[in-house]
Amino acid sequence: MSKFGVVVMGPAGAGKTTFCSALIQHLRLNKRSCFYVNLDPAAEEFSYAPDLDIKELISLEDAMEEMGLGPNGGLIYCFEFLLDNLDFLTEAIDPLTDEYLIIIDMPGQIELYTHIPIVPTLIKHLTRGGALNVNLCAAYLLESTFVIDRAKFFAGTLSAMSAMIMLELPHVNVLSKMDLVKDLVSRKELKRFTDPDNSLLDDDPTDSKAALLSSQNKSADPSSADSLMAGGSFKRLNKAVAQLIDDFSMVSFLHLDVQNEDSVGAILSYIDDAIQFHEAQEPREPNDEIEYDYQDAEMG
Ligand SMILES: Nc1nc2c(ncn2[C@@H]2O[C@H](COP(=O)(O)OP(=O)(O)OP(=O)(O)O)[C@@H](O)[C@H]2O)c(=O)[nH]1
Numbered sequence: 017m018s019k020f021g022v023v024v025m026g027p028a029g030a031g032k033t034t035f036c037s038a039l040i041q042h043l044r045l046n047k048r049s050c051f052y053v054n055l056d057p058a059a060e061e062f063s064y065a066p067d068l069d070i071k072e073l074i075s076l077e078d079a080m081e082e083m084g085l086g087p088n089g090g091l092i093y094c095f096e097f098l099l100d101n102l103d104f105l106t107e108a109i110d111p112l113t114d115e116y117l118i119i120i121d122m123p124g125q126i127e128l129y130t131h132i133p134i135v136p137t138l139i140k141h142l143t144r145g146g147a148l149n150v151n152l153c154a155a156y157l158l159e160s161t162f163v164i165d166r167a168k169f170f171a172g173t174l175s176a177m178s179a180m181i182m183l184e185l186p187h188v189n190v191l192s193k194m195d196l197v198k199d200l201v202s203r204k205e206l207k208r209f210t211d212p213d214n215s216l217l218d219d220d221p222t223d224s225k226a227a228l229l230s231s232q233n234k235s236a237d238p239s240s241a242d243s244l245m246a247g248g249s250f251k252r253l254n255k256a257v258a259q260l261i262d263d264f265s266m267v268s269f270l271h272l273d274v275q276n277e278d279s280v281g282a283i284l285s286y287i288d289d290a291i292q293f294h295e296a297q298e299p300r301e302p303n304d305e306i307e308y309d310y311q312d313a314e315m316g
Pocket of ligand 1: 026027028029030031032033034035056059123124192193194195196273274275
């Protein structure tokens, strides 16, 4: 039986849970069924109660207390525990029919995707060719207020690109919280962030700040953040990041305003299309390079 799902990802506070709620509301209004899975072991507040919550298996608070770990170590421990107990997911998701859109709300910590490929290992279990064989799409959210600070915007875009490469899923990238920028940035200017390229750094308003810092900071500590910024290293780093993104030419963004039903519906259409695209593809060969031997990993 075919299954369909979307994994909602993005940095902490990007609006993932809010987007999941908006999706659920939209699906309900359109008489579509969904199954909401919360995989953030620290999440507390939901507009819609999850149908499956990782906290029923393990909570961040318990992991930190019992294992003597900090928040990041605790989160990694929770995911390793989940990988060790995948029946928790399998038993809930396996009986679902193709009527359901499975919505998976992920935590925001980037470590889970990059430093150690815990999320890629989890996705391999969920996606086509894996045990659950779900036709999956990833939705990566980045807060639109990042467009005010282009260095931050490119850093966020790089993390979206990293997730695309690591997860090998059909991917929808979304600039969230559009209501916060629509009065600050013109439509024409916002369009430039839809398909980001390195020309965005040619007229970066923060350059004038760097020039000002440079004139004020002649005797400052050369390793301080302001000195690095004023000294041009920061600018060169941003240029290199932007060039890398430009060279790959993989990331483009949709705009999301959760208060606007049409905006939520439009993103859902892209997600539906990406899932259909996934269904039409041959299941991929397992990529052993991203296998994560979580049982042998050292806990930090
Ligand atoms: N103005 C505005 N605020 C939003 C929007 N989406 C989320 N927020 C607010 O941003 C904050 C974070 O939203 P969440 O939905 O919890 O974000 P998250 O990505 O799930 O956060 P983590 O679970 O901590 O990673 C909350 O205070 C939300 O109310 C939006 O579209 N517009």
